[in-house]
Amino acid sequence: DIQMTQSPSSLSASVGDRVTITCQASQAISNYLNWYQQKPGQAPNLLIYGASNLETGVPSRFSGSGSGTDFTFTINSLQPEDIATYYCQQYANLPPLTFGGGTKVEIK
Amino acid sequence: QVQLVESGGGVVQPGRSLRLSCAVSGFTFDNYGMDWVRQAPGKGLEWVAVISYDGSNKYYADSVKGRFTISRDNSKNTLYLQMNSLRVEDTAVYYCARDRYNYGQFDYWGQGTLVTVSS
Numbered sequence: 544d545i546q547m548t549q550s551p552s553s554l555s556a557s558v559g560d561r562v563t564i565t566c567q568a569s570q571a572i573s574n575y576l577n578w579y580q581q582k583p584g585q586a587p588n589l590l591i592y593g594a595s596n597l598e599t600g601v602p603s604r605f606s607g608s609g610s611g612t613d614f615t616f617t618i619n620s621l622q623p624e625d626i627a628t629y630y631c632q633q634y635a636n637l638p639p640l641t642f643g644g645g646t647k648v649e650i651k
Numbered sequence: 652q653v654q655l656v657e658s659g660g661g662v663v664q665p666g667r668s669l670r671l672s673c674a675v676s677g678f679t680f681d682n683y684g685m686d687w688v689r690q691a692p693g694k695g696l697e698w699v700a701v702i703s704y705d706g707s708n709k710y711y712a713d714s715v716k717g718r719f720t721i722s723r724d725n726s727k728n729t730l731y732l733q734m735n736s737l738r739v740e741d742t743a744v745y746y747c748a749r750d751r752y753n754y755g756q757f758d759y760w761g762q763g764t765l766v767t768v769s770s
Contacts, residue, residue: 638712
């Protein structure tokens, strides 16, 4: 199984800050990596697919990069509505499809 | 618009069975694979199972293999998850999700249905 290690598990930042989350795969997954946002009480929402492709309708302050085993998710200029937990997920190999442990983003 | 609506959750005793349903609308159901993903209370996301667009291919997480069965009825635009031999650790919100890649991009999700396994 491919393990996805996400860090940090939580962070606190100010409105307008740049926020960076990392995700490391236990083996190379090329660019088969998605990022999801989950707000409290809601289902997850796909933000980034293929490591760096922005899903339609997602604000451009969200971005993703990386390939192989190391990936980065960035929020440029954090907004109050970005308060959520963010998950990476690999789809290079199944079963299983695997998620990272999540990063909870809060406003300082 | 695309809609996925889960149903069938509830409280069940360990060892018993439950069947979840996911009724979809707003897209051509038999063009897409479909998944179940679960989330235990206060925990992260765990993929459970996927089924191909025509039902011919199915894959499961090790944690549910042999106990859960994913299926679909394309004539009814409905996805199912038959859960047998339920365990306390199966307690979670269960989401169905549309899979637009073969497999692994979940672009639409239902609102989830809570399954509680408790004596």
